[in-house]
Amino acid sequence: xxxxxxxxxxxxxxxxxxxxxxxxxxxxxxxxxxxxxxxxxxxxxxxxxxxxxxxxxxxxxxxxxxxxxxxxxxxxxxxxxxxxxxxxxxxxxxxxxxxxxxxxxxxxxxxxxxxxxxxxxxxxxxxxxxxxxxxxxxxxxxxxxxxxxxxxxxxxxxxxxxxxxxxxxxxxxxxxxxxxxxxxxxxxxxxxxxxxxxxxxxxxxxxxxxxxxxxxxxxxxxx
Numbered sequence: 001x002x003x004x005x006x007x008x009x010x011x012x013x014x015x016x017x018x019x020x021x022x023x024x025x026x027x028x029x030x031x032x033x034x035x036x037x038x039x040x041x042x043x044x045x046x047x048x049x050x051x052x053x054x055x056x057x058x059x060x061x062x063x064x065x066x067x068x069x070x071x072x073x074x075x076x077x078x079x080x081x082x083x084x085x086x087x088x089x090x091x092x093x094x095x096x097x098x099x100x101x102x103x104x105x106x107x108x109x110x111x112x113x114x115x116x117x118x119x120x121x122x123x124x125x126x127x128x129x130x131x132x133x134x135x136x137x138x139x140x141x142x143x144x145x146x147x148x149x150x151x152x153x154x155x156x157x158x159x160x161x162x163x164x165x166x167x168x169x170x171x172x173x174x175x176x177x178x179x180x181x182x183x184x185x186x187x188x189x190x191x192x193x194x195x196x197x198x199x200x201x202x203x204x205x206x207x208x209x210x211x212x213x214x215x216x217x218x219x220x221x222x223x
Contacts, residue, residue: 059114061076062076064114064196065091065113065115066114066193067102068151072193078091089105090103090105115193133160162213166183
């Protein structure tokens with residue numbers, strides 16, 4: 001009888017050893033991951049560069065795009081360059097209004113957006129028809145806010161700036177120099193996008209915008 005008891009005890013010890021071995025395995029895997037992680041820092045970056053062209057929108061030649069700080073531009077070329085043994089594609093974008101050519105890598109195209117749809121243009125026209133909202137704050141603060149909206153690249157914010165700074169007049173005395181500058185900047189940015197979307201002449205777009213702003217009546221009266 002005592003011998004049997006000893007056998008049972010040995011079996012229990014063996015089971016405990018097996019259980020301990022199972023617990024050790026995950027800790028080994030964790031140490032392996034820690035030793036590999038420093039070398040893996042560069043790999044995710046390479047993967048991102050390779051995947052980005054498919055994850056983001058791919059524009060074609062002669063497509064119109066909007067670069068927030070410069071407005072509407074046209075893609076004139078899609079070129080390649082090798083940087084650090086990695087092939088990178090980039091767009092050449094011509095901004096006619098500013099006579100400027102931009103070079104934008106495809107893996108940084110989050111700065112770009114496609115031109116608006118006709119529905120968005122119609123909504124902009126309805127914004128231009130509404131009454132301007134003028135805050136009772138210092139002009140320097142309002143000027144900064146307007147400038148940020150203009151450079152945001154968001155068409156609705158651009159329409160709001162045009163609407164708020166519109167004085168329904170061409171008389172220079174009715175506007176300060178900085179007000180007029182911001183108005184003209186926002187007006188031209190919005191106008192250029194209207195032209196690209198509606199595919200019409202600059203004169204037709206100007207008439208459409210001025211009619212929504214109530215400026216058309218004034219220009220007719222002056223004539």
